[in-house]
Amino acid sequence: MKPKVDCILLVDDDEDCNFFHERLINKMQCADRVETVLTGYDALDFLKTSVNGEHPRPNLILLDINMPGMDGWSFLDEYNKLSEDQKAQIVVVMLTTSLNPDDREMAESDPNVGAFANKYLDEESLMNILKANFPQFN
Numbered sequence: 001m002k003p004k005v006d007c008i009l010l011v012d013d014d015e016d017c018n019f020f021h022e023r024l025i026n027k028m029q030c031a032d033r034v035e036t037v038l039t040g041y042d043a044l045d046f047l048k049t050s051v052n053g054e055h056p057r058p059n060l061i062l063l064d065i066n067m068p069g070m071d072g073w074s075f076l077d078e079y080n081k082l083s084e085d086q087k088a089q090i091v092v093v094m095l096t097t098s099l100n101p102d103d104r105e106m107a108e109s110d111p112n113v114g115a116f117a118n119k120y121l122d123e124e125s126l127m128n129i130l131k132a133n134f135p136q137f138n
Helices: 015-028 040-048 072-079 101-109 123-133
Strands: 005-011 031-037 060-064 091-096 113-118
Touching: 005 015, 005 040, 015 031, 015 123, 031 040, 040 060, 040 072, 060 072, 060 123, 072 091, 091 101, 091 123, 101 113, 113 123
Parallel strands: 005 031, 005 060, 060 091, 091 113
Antiparallel strands: none
């Protein structure tokens, strides 16, 4: 049986990118569920949602940096204000097409960011992220 995480949340305004990453995750069979939102606002709403007193708590968030309205950095600012039960066991991976070294430095300085990667992920890069952050993949 392949190792899996329960849920991966994709946060990107680029629907093609979300489609590509969802197909990759499904092909690798590394998550039981994939949720997709198009904005940082929608991601915060998703994390704040409560069903029977429980928050969804995805294990991994693949977060685009450059989005209209609320970019990845603004999302992280708001994410850091969430209660611990709303962000527990979540690893945030910043995704970008940016070559700006400041983006990498900012991502590496945030304790909630588990990785910084260029879009689009491939099997090797996603597996490296999973191995670095989830012991069941080692």
